[in-house]
Amino acid sequence: MVFLTLxxxxxxxxxxxxxxxxxxxxHARHFRGRKNRCYTLAVKAVRRAFVYATQARRLKxxxxxxxxxxxxxxxxxxxxxxxxxxxxxxxxxxxxxNRHVISDLAITEPRSFLSLAKLAQARRQEGFNAALxxxxxxxxxxxxxxxxx
Amino acid sequence: MAATRGLWxxxxxxxxxxxxxxxxxxRPHSSGPRTSLSGPPWPQQPSPVPEEEERxxxxxxVSTVNRLIQQQDFGRLFAVVHFAGRQWKVTxxxxxxxxxxxEAECGERIRxxxxxxxxxxxxxxxxxxxxxxxxxxxxxxxxxxxxSWPKVHMRFWKRHRFQQxxxxxxxxxxxxxxxxxxxxxxx
Numbered sequence: 001m002v003f004l005t006l007x008x009x010x011x012x013x014x015x016x017x018x019x020x021x022x023x024x025x026x027h028a029r030h031f032r033g034r035k036n037r038c039y040t041l042a043v044k045a046v047r048r049a050f051v052y053a054t055q056a057r058r059l060k061x062x063x064x065x066x067x068x069x070x071x072x073x074x075x076x077x078x079x080x081x082x083x084x085x086x087x088x089x090x091x092x093x094x095x096x097x098n099r100h101v102i103s104d105l106a107i108t109e110p111r112s113f114l115s116l117a118k119l120a121q122a123r124r125q126e127g128f129n130a131a132l133x134x135x136x137x138x139x140x141x142x143x144x145x146x147x148x149x
Numbered sequence: 150m151a152a153t154r155g156l157w158x159x160x161x162x163x164x165x166x167x168x169x170x171x172x173x174x175x176r177p178h179s180s181g182p183r184t185s186l187s188g189p190p191w192p193q194q195p196s197p198v199p200e201e202e203e204r205x206x207x208x209x210x211v212s213t214v215n216r217l218i219q220q221q222d223f224g225r226l227f228a229v230v231h232f233a234g235r236q237w238k239v240t241x242x243x244x245x246x247x248x249x250x251x252e253a254e255c256g257e258r259i260r261x262x263x264x265x266x267x268x269x270x271x272x273x274x275x276x277x278x279x280x281x282x283x284x285x286x287x288x289x290x291x292x293x294x295x296x297s298w299p300k301v302h303m304r305f306w307k308r309h310r311f312q313q314x315x316x317x318x319x320x321x322x323x324x325x326x327x328x329x330x331x332x333x334x335x336x
Contacts, residue, residue: 047305050314051304053301057300094277095265097266105229108238109273111270112266
């Protein structure tokens with residue numbers, strides 16, 4: 001007797017389910033709880049982890065920049081200047097160092113940072129002197145700046 | 150003639166409407182009591198140094214630095230280099246990882262030309278914005294050219310059946326900074 005219906009009942013549902021599941025679980029092995037073992041929970045957790053990593057790569061640039069700025073501000077206040085004054089005067093003297101490098105200099109090369117701060121201070125003084133003027137009236141005009149005593 | 154065309158002042162030229170807020174800083178006068186508005190609110194600037202003294206100080210500094218450079222009297226130099234769209238603070242024997250492809254073979258020596266700042270223990274030379282190519286020489290060697298680890302770029306909107314996953318592998322280059330040299334000719 002030949003039974004022909006038995007082979008028709010056996011289905012081959014996809015020979016690589018194990019490897020597809022392991023592909024997801026390998027990214028979840030360091031998670032806490034059942035998320036590191038059970039596939040249904042792990043899928044959701046791994047998806048969230050990837051999305052958070054993608055977003056964090058964009059946010060890392062912003063937070064690094066704020067970190068550099070706060071470090072430069074602290075270091076410049078040690079030398080008696082404020083961050084906006086320092087950066088504005090450095091750009092006015094056409095020194096094109098970025099915040100990353102200036103914060104590294106403030107940490108590892110304090111004397112170089114001091115020289116940059118003094119450069120910015122000198123440029124700031126020159127700006128003030130140019131703005132305040134010599135105290136003389138502009139030539140040829142009866143100036144309004146004459147004091148009424 | 151004060152009332153010619155183009156003159157839009159509503160008050161006459163001879164009597165200012167708004168009195169000056171502060172006396173001009175270059176004219177200190179001791180008459181009258183000192184009030185909160187008798188001087189400008191910013192701190193009193195120190196009197197400017199006369200020009201000859203400034204020039205003397207600058208010449209002294211420049212000659213000191215020149216002497217140090219000519220006698221090669223410095224230890225380790227560091228430099229700030231603009232390379233591959235980023236600025237790096239670099240010394241000799243440094244490793245630098247660049248996240249892109251560089252048109253040079255492994256083992257080739259490269260000279261980095263855009264130097265923004267060079268410093269030693271006792272002096273710093275800051276370029277405005279760059280230092281001259283005859284002044285500094287930063288040399289590097291390409292060590293290896295690899296690819297980064299596969300980074301996952303995933304976007305997901307919940308309740309919208311939207312999910313995209315992309316694996317991103319970027320080429321990387323590793324450079325070793327061989328030396329930073331200063332030329333003893335400074336103006």
